[in-house]
Amino acid sequence: MTTPVLEARDVTMRFGGLTAVRSVDFTVNEGEIVGLIGPNGAGKTTFFNCLTGLYVPTEGTVSYKGTVLPPKPHLVTKAGIARTFQNIRLFANMTVLENVLVGRHTRTKEGLWSALLRGPGFKKAEKASEERAMELLEFIGLAGKRDHLARNLPYGEQRKLEIARALASEPGLLLLDEPTAGMNPQETRATEELVFAIRDKGIAVLLIEHDMRFVFNLSDRVSVLVQGEKLVEGTPEVVQADERVIAAYLGEPFEGDPGEAEAAEVEAAEAAADATSTTSTKGDAQ
Amino acid sequence: MTEIAKTAPAARGLLPLPLAAARALILTGGIATAASAFLAWTWTSEFPGNLTINGYPGGLQWLTFTAGVLTALFALAAYGIKGLGWLLPAKNNAPLFLSALAGFAVTWYAVIAISVELGGLVNLEPGGYIAALASLLPVLGALSLPEQLGDDTKENLKAYITKAEKIPAPQPLAPWAERLVITVVTALGLGVFTYGIDTEYGELFIGYLLVVAFSMWALHTAGLLDRLSRLTAHHRGFTLLMGFLAAIAFPFTQTNDHYTNIGVNILIFATVALGLNIVVGLAGLLDLGYVAFLGVGAYTAALVSGSEFSRFSGVQFPFWASALTGAAASLVFGVLIGAPTLRLRGDYLAIVTLGFGEIFRIAVNNMDGDSGPDITNGPNGIPSIPDINLFGLNLGEANDIGGITLGRFANYYLLMVVIMAIIVLVYTRAADSRIGRSWIAIREDETAATAMGINGFRVKLIAFALGATLAGLAGTVFAHVTYSVVPNPYQFAGAAPPNSAFLLAAVVLGGMGTVAGPLLGAALLYLLPEKLVFLQEKSLLAFGIALILLMRFRPEGVIANRRRQLEFHETGQTDVPDTTTLTDEPAVTTKAGA
Incomplete structure (x- = not known):
């Protein structure tokens, strides 16, 4: 068996008395798309931040292709793990091209001196970086907008640009934190294809997502995190069928569960309320 | 019907004067302002700069003269005189109004300063009154020029000071001509800057700031500064060299x-x-x-x-x-x-x-x-x-x-x-x-x-x-x-x-x-x-006020970085000109045409 791309062992994160992530073991293998789901507040993003070095895990280690990662974001990126953010964090006042060029930071070396002296090496490196960045922009379909400011892109394209920026660091593993949040169905479809295309480049993908159809379509394996602990892990079919998962999302039936009759009553009342509200809005429109 | 009339009102002036009269007023007013600089404004040379001699302008009068000439030039360009078209590429009214305002501001500042410092209006010679009146004329004329006006006075005034929305692309110049333009502008800039440093008394410096600020604003609204920055972007090395030479030249102009x-x-x-x-x-x-x-x-x-x-x-x-x-x-x-x-x-x-x-x-x-x-x-x-x-x-x-x-x-x-x-x-x-x-x-x-x-x-x-x-x-x-x-x-x-x-x-x-x-x-x-x-003790207060005003009206600073400008004035996708192809630097396309 080959070494996994990512291996988190016994990762625990405590904030004071609160344990956000409790001894989670987690692996991502080469060429795999893994989904990480769980209800709000389950600790998914905290776990992500532990993986990428934004948080120093209280216990446990994270290793990439067999080597343990130091808990420093820039070193994690350098090692080969790139990420996107749940709420888009582009460099809003830089152009699309510049955003991707910043992503190339770890793969280039030119420091202050070479920038000041502008030797042939500098020009060559700048040109190579730009070519690579343009390739990525072509890949995600934003090449025509290279000189736009990132802030002026529509929402869906900002998400794409964030992915391109992450890919620019030539990662072996890409972490996507809710890549389809706020997207319409078409954009979600496009993102799905994009993730497959990224996997086809040989990059493993780990994604947090709330859109279940998206996750189950994409993932080879899905892991469920509930209250900081890993509940289930397996193929989408297995996870979908697991009752504990449904319970975690919807809550367990409690005693005095409303009977079917009651549920029907509520439904009827809601339908009636809907009907009156629609007519009243119609009246306003006229 | 009423809807349509509201969205596109007929162009009219803020003051009810026919177009021909308004233009004539600006031109004659501009010339008269420049001419009034040759009159005696006050009787005593106690006011710095000696504004007492008929036929020889001194101090602030030179500034009035310059502003008057600029107004007259803009007025002639508005008439469509051949050879001056480049001054008003967008044919908008703002440059006329602002250059008129430059003359008005410096002349009235001078007249008021004379009256205040020397103790009363009696210290003004008839020339002073004539200058004040003459400099007022182009302002009134410019305000009579037709604009799309609404009912809101604030918005109406804004129409006279905003930059033209669409500035036609300049006619391509030969590279040597472009360099010549840069050279001339650099020399002019050196002249203006040297004049500012060499002002001998506070009144002159304030007048200088008034004229420079309004004139630059006028040139900006005419779209000339944009054209210049496009030129300098083509010839970056040359511009830097000229700037460097101008900086070196400065001490040679000083006695x-x-x-x-x-x-x-x-x-x-x-x-x-x-x-x-x-x-x-x-x-x-x-x-x-x-x-x-x-x-x-x-x-x-x-x-x-x-x-x-x-x-x-x-x-x-x-x-x-x-x-x-x-x-x-x-x-x-x-x-x-x-x-x-x-x-x-x-x-x-x-x-x-x-x-x-x-x-x-x-x-x-x-x-x-x-x-x-x-x-x-x-x-x-x-x-x-x-x-x-x-x-x-x-x-x-x-x-x-x-x-x-x-x-x-x-x-x-x-x-x-x-x-x-x-x-x-x-x-x-x-x-x-x-x-x-x-x-x-x-x-x-x-x-x-x-x-x-x-x-x-x-x-x-x-x-x-x-x-x-x-x-x-x-x-x-x-x-x-x-x-x-x-x-x-x-x-x-x-x-x-x-x-x-x-x-x-x-x-x-x-x-x-x-x-x-x-x-x-x-x-x-x-x-x-x-x-x-005279600011001495209050200069910190003056800084504070200036900074607050700047942050209110131009938070990106006097000279705006492209990024900052977009950051503070959200205007959508204006950072990429729609006329040029997106994959090319705008500079490259225009260069090819030059």
Whole structure:
């Protein structure tokens, strides 16, 4: 068996008395798309931040292709793990091209001196970086907008640009934190294809997502995190069928569960309320 | 029907005059304003500038004359006179109104100043009344020009001062003609700038500022400044060369060492402001103690200058060595102060740097041998610093070059021009590189930047150290120019430059993240208290008011960085011109047409 791309062992994160992530073991293998789901507040993003070095895990280690990662974001990126953010964090006042060029930071070396002296090496490196960045922009379909400011892109394209920026660091593993949040169905479809295309480049993908159809379509394996602990892990079919998962999302039936009759009553009342509200809005429109 | 009329009202003037009459009024008014400068405005030469002679304008009258001529030229261009079309490419009304306002403002300012200073309207000669009336005419004429007006008076007035929305692309010029334009503009700029520095009294300086501000605004609304910046973008190297030559030419236009002294000081502060611009404008680190690095450079240079009051009075370094030592000392201090503080972000960093800035001044104040080690001579500082000896050339002595005497300050001025050129080069090259991009990325979003693999601390420390080094380099010259170094100027805020607040204001006022911005800001902020002697005690108040007004109306600074402009004035996708292909630099396409 080959070494996994990512291996988190016994990762625990405590904030004071609160344990956000409790001894989670987690692996991502080469060429795999893994989904990480769980209800709000389950600790998914905290776990992500532990993986990428934004948080120093209280216990446990994270290793990439067999080597343990130091808990420093820039070193994690350098090692080969790139990420996107749940709420888009582009460099809003830089152009699309510049955003991707910043992503190339770890793969280039030119420091202050070479920038000041502008030797042939500098020009060559700048040109190579730009070519690579343009390739990525072509890949995600934003090449025509290279000189736009990132802030002026529509929402869906900002998400794409964030992915391109992450890919620019030539990662072996890409972490996507809710890549389809706020997207319409078409954009979600496009993102799905994009993730497959990224996997086809040989990059493993780990994604947090709330859109279940998206996750189950994409993932080879899905892991469920509930209250900081890993509940289930397996193929989408297995996870979908697991009752504990449904319970975690919807809550367990409690005693005095409303009977079917009651549920029907509520439904009827809601339908009636809907009907009156629609007519009243119609009246306003006229 | 009413709907349509409301959305597109017929074009009309704010004042009910027919178009022909309005234009005639502007033209005649402009000529009359220029002519009125040749009349006597007052009877006594007590008012500075001597405005008493018929047929020979003096002081403020020259400014009125210039504004009148500009108005008349714009009026002729509006008539469509051949050869003047380039003045009004968009055929809009704003340039006419603003140039008329320039003449009006300076003339009425002069008339009111005469009446107030000499005690009453009786001091005005008929010429003064004529000038005031004549300068009013083009303003009224311009307000009668037809515009799309609504019911809101504020909006209506705005129509007369806003830039044309669509400026037709200029006719392609031959490259040599473009260079000629740049040369002429640079020469004009040098002339305007020299006039400003050479103004002898506060009234003239205020008049100068009024005319320059309104005229530049008029040129801006006409779209001429945009055209110029497109030209300079084509010929960047040539523009830089011309700017450099113009800067060198300045001392040759001066007969009085006093004004070259002002020039040196402006250059020193502009240099330091440019260094601060790396820290604040590019990397986004608010440093409120920046002046300390200028102080480190100045004190280091003073200590090794060979001054008999220096602790190491036997040591006398040649200038290149003392400049390097000063820069290196600042670098070391920059790293020492930066290493612990740069782990902080935002306001916390500002407070800590403010503290360190004050620590420097107080420490230097106490290192007099009584309360501390004997290094800096305490509050007495290190006086009688000898002049720089550069390659056998004593900068303290006047030299004759081509029949023009270059005094001590002119020598230092030329030295500073060279240093400034180096620093401009460092700034532009650093900004446009991998490290510059990572500075901007850190400024935009530090968390995202580190997640992209940028070692935030390291990159910030480089920016901080580079800024400190440049300030230290400027400081080494500063010590020699002022003959002595004392702790007092190196404080956070004070009435006279240099101080951290002044430098920061120069960067913010001029425009963060640009090269020209801090230069302009430093020049303005240095000249204002220098020229307006009556402000003295209130100059800090005046700074404050100016900054508040600027933040309200132009938060990106006088000279806007493209990024900043979009940041503060959300206008959608205006950053990419729709006429050019998106994959090409706009400059390249126009170049091909030239």
